[in-house]
Amino acid sequence: xxxxxxxxxxxxxxxxxxxxxxxxxxxxxxxxxxxxxxxxxxxxxxxxxxxxxxxxxxxxxxxxxxxxxxxxxxxxxx
Amino acid sequence: xxxxxxxxxxxxxxxxxxxxxxxxxxxxxxxxxxxxxxxxxxxxxxxxxxxxxxxxxxxxxxxxxxxxxxxxxxxxxxxxxxxxxxxxxxxxxxxxxxxxxxxxxxxxxxxxxxxxxxxxxxxxxxxxxxxxxxxxxxxxxxxxxxxxxxxxxxxxxxxxxxxxxxxxxxxxxxxxxxxxxxxxxxxxxxxxxxxxxxxxxxxxxxx
Ligand SMILES: [Zn+2]
Numbered sequence: 001x002x003x004x005x006x007x008x009x010x011x012x013x014x015x016x017x018x019x020x021x022x023x024x025x026x027x028x029x030x031x032x033x034x035x036x037x038x039x040x041x042x043x044x045x046x047x048x049x050x051x052x053x054x055x056x057x058x059x060x061x062x063x064x065x066x067x068x069x070x071x072x073x074x075x076x077x078x
Numbered sequence: 079x080x081x082x083x084x085x086x087x088x089x090x091x092x093x094x095x096x097x098x099x100x101x102x103x104x105x106x107x108x109x110x111x112x113x114x115x116x117x118x119x120x121x122x123x124x125x126x127x128x129x130x131x132x133x134x135x136x137x138x139x140x141x142x143x144x145x146x147x148x149x150x151x152x153x154x155x156x157x158x159x160x161x162x163x164x165x166x167x168x169x170x171x172x173x174x175x176x177x178x179x180x181x182x183x184x185x186x187x188x189x190x191x192x193x194x195x196x197x198x199x200x201x202x203x204x205x206x207x208x209x210x211x212x213x214x215x216x217x218x219x220x221x222x223x224x225x226x227x228x229x230x231x232x233x234x235x236x237x238x239x240x241x242x243x244x245x246x247x248x249x250x251x252x253x254x255x256x257x258x259x260x261x262x263x264x265x266x267x268x269x270x271x272x273x274x275x276x277x278x279x280x281x282x283x284x285x
Contacts (some may be wrong), residue, residue: 011263029220041203046270049207055220056124058117068114070141074105
């Protein structure tokens, strides 16, 4: 397996949707390729860091204002 | 962080009852749906429009549109899927308004070399966030994702931040499953590559 072939299956590997046989091939490649190991680790971390940090918080005051505006218009039949 | 609950195929999704009550005129039931999803809608709208005012408007307009058309809502798709679809369209409309003359579309597929072959190979994976305050880190993450095309940003947010399936994401964006898959891979790799510039340099020039 080449690095390009590995990369093409990176998502399936991370999402755990890869068949057992292919997984074994991917792991074998990882065992001998520092390049792809780093790519896998840092890509996983990229996802994790985006998942665990809210970038666009909706402030409570804005939330309430929006709710009131929406509900008021819904009650008026929009 | 919010994740969408996965319910069994035959189990009735809790939103179905809320939608039914809302259609029957129960505004409180609709309010529950607003409370449930407003943060996610706001996040998606912010990621697409990159503008706070627009994102707030999108939240308001998406829910109002949904309420207006609630009786047309097909129970065979999830309420949230349907709502996101409305919000994505509203967001794109606003983005187009601000960037007049510039093509803005979710199915615009941008071919880039970036991310196809990872170049930066410092392993910063264990805990790069240690070196930053939360504010600093959020700033880096925002700046990094802003560099991606809107169609990539939204796929990444729906799949990896919201935790939705490829199929749901495809339905929300009106894209094919292979298109979502290809975008997700490139979005992940591009973000990785761009984050490397921050995280490895910090590591190299440690304070
Ligand atoms: Zn490799």
